[in-house]
Amino acid sequence: MKGFTHFMSGVAAATCVPEIVRMSTASRLDTVEGAASSLIILLPGIFGILPDTMDFKLGQFFSPGDVIVDPDPINTDPQKMAESFAEAVRRTGETGKPCKIQFYPIQLGGNLWRQYSLIFDEWEVKVQINEIVKTSQTPIPGTALKKNRLGVAKLPFPLKARTNEIDWMNSSIRKLRHLLKGPDAPPGPVKPSTLDILSGTQFEMKLENDGKIFFNWLPWHRTWSHSYVLGILLSLPVFLIAFLSGLYNWWIYGLAAILGFTVHITEDMTGHIGGSLLWPIHKTRSEGFEMFKASDPRTNFSINYTAILLILWNVDMYSIQIIPIPWWQYWTTFWLVPLGIYFWFVGKKKQELRLQDKMEQQEEPDGTGDLVVD
Amino acid sequence: MSTVLIYTLIGTLAGTILCMIPSLHIYNVMGFALLLYFNFKDLIPFEGMAPLFMSMMVAFAFINTIPMTFLAAADESAGATILPTLDMVMAGRGRDAAILTGMGVFFGGVLLVILSPFFYVVFPYVYKIIRTHLHWVIGLVIVFYVMSEWPKGAGRGDTTWKRFRDGWRNLGAGILTFTLSAIAGIILLTKPLAPADRSFQNIMPIFLGFFAFPSIIQMYLSEFKLPIQHKSRFVNAGWSDFSASLPAGLAGGLMAMTVPAVTIGIAAVFASHFTNHRAIQTTSYQPPKVPGTAVHLHTPEIYWQQERVFVIAGGIMKMMYYIGAFLLMFVLTDITPSGMGRGGLNVLLKPIFTPESGDYAIMCGVILFSSSLSMLALFGLTEVMIWLVPKLNVKILYAFITVLLFGILFFMGGGWMAIAVSLVTTCIGSIPVFFTCRRSHCMAVLLVPIMLSSSGNMDAIARFLGLL
Structure with a gap:
């Protein structure tokens, strides 16, 4: 949330x-x-x-990277960045000790950033330099580099995104999750990671019993x-x-x-x-x-909306008591019906967006399309 | 009826002229409005008073878009619109930015009228419930507003302290601005510069210092030059942008209308946290399209739509905050017999003006009439501005405005003391400008004293600070 x-x-x-x-x-x-x-x-x-x-x-400031990738905004070298990642993997594999790699954003101006993506494979990592984006994360068309956009490095040890070494807490949570949701989907390819604005990202590499390197995203987040x-x-x-x-x-x-x-x-x-x-x-x-x-957004919005209604209801009930309708009418009128309409509308919108997205993939949007208000 | 029409016209005209002065805050405009009233009160009939003030505010909501867009003169509400509009201006789309904001403001006006049944049937209960709990509602606004500002520095450095310092540049500046503004507010509330019946004189130097003068300094230091603006018969937006702007505009607008001292800049932060739906369609990785790449990162249209939504929603919020808060004064119901208005103008007008039943409908008419006039003025003035600004020496213009504002401060705001106060608040208001934290931290000048007073803790804090 x-x-x-x-x-x-x-x-x-x-x-x-x-x-x-x-x-x-x-x-x-x-x-x-x-x-x-x-x-x-x-x-x-x-x-x-x-x-x-x-x-x-x-x-996050107490979690320094062992390998730092702070790309030069003028001469960004994706090959060097990919090799840094491979170096972190090598260090972990050879020493058996965890190694953290810190990637920093590339800031070009107050509101301009050079976006880049990390694309992971089991035995390979690619770093791709993308367009310049604004702080709103919208790319500026035509700003991609003309050459030297891709760096590729072979990894000396295989990567994996989900750990096998789970303790009693994780196995209990997995069991409970399987009960709630059914079995986990089979692991697919690891999703690439994209960096653009404000803060960077960090991965922690850890050698596991099967000889693979588990790379953990934001190792400082949601821990202590x-x-x-x-x-x-x-x-x-x-x-x-x-x-x-x-x-x-x-x-x-x-x-x-x-x-x-x-x-x-x-x-x-x-x-x-x-x-x-x-x-x-x-x-x-x-x-x-x-x-x-x-x-x-659906979960966040509906919980926030519910929280506002609950606060109003509780505050009224335990203080001035002026709401003139019974609880079931309050919750039906202001919660059930509006949220029902909201989910119906958002579902419809999402479908529309998916369709629009498919069309856009053939012709990339650039924010200056043919939308007009006369 | 003719009195209402005449004073609506006068108010709109006065508001339009006044709001072309860059960097003025709404509270300064209210100060001018009241000055106008005090100097001409024998000439203004009772039934003309509300339309006059209402239409001045309507004009402000529309017309202050122009200096904000084309002269980069940011006031506190800039937080809701300025980022994308500045981008649009720099891309030669200033006309789009101004007109879209204006359309958002107009949409907000229509929305206020449409929401009338809600204001009469549901809102009085919300108002009553919140009223006895306003102190902690404002407290929560403060807590989230301060705690939700995230580090802008990436945390570079080879030691923990260096990383922390890099990450905390804007956060430290934000907390400093907030604290100093809060102290300034507590001092000025316990030791006011002017008597209560002229309390707008207290507000004027503070807000000119917090918002107008730092913007002027920023303008002097920057090399802002208006790029050539594209001409088009159309505005680059779709009607769906207006429906997408509705939740944020409504949420932020209602919040700013309801909670004292919560201005648009603050309400916009909450509204965007509450209603942002961009993540409903995220970026996706597609097969590469360009040789020499591994993937194609597809950014969906909803990302670009955010820029337009931001601008339109900011316009809606402006209207709901400036006008809606005043309009609620006229919503007379069994449980709110004195109306529900809030905001400086409401507080200042209450002693001299009492709304009567039936006034609400007249005020709705005034809003729509004045909005239509202001929208037309916005169209015209946008064209004038686009033609004029490249020919102007903006720095000379700002020098003239600085002299004008100092003159107003000296002669109408309380003499040398007002100038001294404005210089102190200018120093505080300049911190966000130079350290890129939120400018609305300056609103602690009202938020903290109001929270402390309404929670019964003001005397204790004032004693602690040696003010009592």
């Missing part, structure tokens, strides 16, 4: 606790106690977004930061500060924080990468249930 979804879900979950809503209601603001508790709902919001904040604003145990540890100061400040219902402050953190980690388990759920007790990063892609 996306950051905003975690944020909204955390807040929505907190409003299900009647005391949290009561503590934050404006009618109590004329007391010192009321003023102190009035912002309690910020805690699930902050803790709801905290795991990703720790990863992207902190964790995505742990239920860490959530509890981080909320301890909240419990403590509330207790030492002598606040009424001091334990609810910590509970609100834990709620936000827990909702985030649980929601992330629906994706492809899970989290290090019990770090530091058990450090392995688990797989996810692979129900949705984290970026799927």
Whole structure:
């Protein structure tokens, strides 16, 4: 799920606790106690977004690459970049020690970036230099290099994208996933990876028992930061500060924080990468249930919309109670019907886009097509 | 009826002229509007007051697009539109950018009228529920707004500290801007420059400093030159772009209409997180088309559509924020007998103006009439601007505007003190310009004091800062 979804879900979950809503209601603001508790709902919001904040604003800087690929914007050399990848594979295979390779973006101006793709095969890696893109990730037609666009390097050890070495946590999650979704699809070719704007990407190579190199995408993401145990540890100061400040219902402050953190980690388990759920007790990063892609707009939108409705319903129910309709009418009118229409519309749109996409593949769009508003 | 029409015309005309001044923030325009009122209040009949202010705001929503597009004069709302429009201008498509934004604003006006049943039947309940919880709603806006800014640096460096510093360039600048703006807001709320009945005088120097002067400095430092703009009888957009813009425009607009101190720049961030559907069709890898390549990376049309959607949705938000927030003042229902308006103009007008039932329909008419006039003005002024800007020495123009703004500040905003305040806020407002963080961090000047006051914590913080 996306950051905003975690944020909204955390807040929505907190409003299900009647005391949290009561503590934050404006009618109590004329007391010192009321003023102190009035912002309690910020805690699930902050803790709801905290795991990703720790990863992207902190964790990634603590994960240096052993091999660095920082391409020259003027004379970009794809062959050298591919060979760097092969070097990381060689080091891992020969030493048996994990090796991280860091790729940086190629920035050409405030709003211009040179895009490149990494194409993986079992025994080969290719680096292809693409067009210049804007920060919106739309390519500028005609900006591809005229020559030297492709670098190819043979790998001394075979690559694989899914690990075989799974522990009790991952095997339990896999079993549960198979129960929920049926068996996994047979492994296909590894999807290429494309880099363009803002931050780079990192892979960690690890030699496994079968002699193959497992390359792990963003090894710093969803590890220590995505742990239920860490959530509890981080909320301890909240419990403590509330207790030492002598606040009424001091334990609810910590509970609100834990709620936000827990909702985030649980929601992330629906994706492809899970989290290090019990770090530091058990450090392995688990797989996810692979129900949705984290970026799927349908899931994110529907959860956010539901969260808004739930917040309004809870806040009303536990404070001023002015909604004049029963719960079933509220949820049918404002949730079931609109989301039904939304999914129908988005499904139709997706079909249209697929069809359009097929046509466009014959004639590439460039953003200056024949759309006109007269 | 003729009074309403006459004052709608006057308001639209005054707004159009005023909004051609680059870099003005909506709060500055409100300040001018009230100055106008205080100086001519004996001449303006009671029934002409609301149409006058409403039509000035409508004109602002349309016409400030022009300096923002062609003179790169970004105000705070620029966050919702400026990135793609600047790109479009540099590609010679400035006409598209201006007209599309205008069409978005017009669409927003029509939407406001269409949404009338929603405003009367559903919205009063939302308003009532949120009203007793506004302090934490604003708090959540602050939390997400600050925490959702991602590092713009790629984190280069051979030590953790260097990587961290590289990644945190914009984040540190953002947090610094936010903190300084918040402190400025707390100081100015506890020690106001002007009495409450002239509170717009407090706002004027702050907002000129945060938004207008840094844009002017940026303009002086940059080598902005307007490229030749293409002429076309058509706008490069499809009607489907308008339907795709609706969710973001509506979500951002409703948010900015409802939550105090949430401006378009902030609402646009939330709306895009909430409604962005680009990932519904992602890039795909196809067999190579060009010799010497391994794959063909296909970027679907929805990626390009985002640029147009961004501009149109930004226009819708502008209308809903500037006008919708004021229009809600006229929605009189059993549970909201005093209306639901919010925003500076609403607060400032409340003591001197009381809406009556039936005014809502008149205001809808004013919006549509003034929108039509403003849209026509936008067409004409866009052409004038495209013809004029290459002939202008933009730096001399900005020198003139700087003198004008300082003059306004001195004579109408509170003398030397106002100039001093504007210089301080200019320093704060320049941080985002030079460190490429979000400009809306400056809105902490209102967000934080409002949150603290409405949560009952303002006195404690002011005491802590030694202000009480």
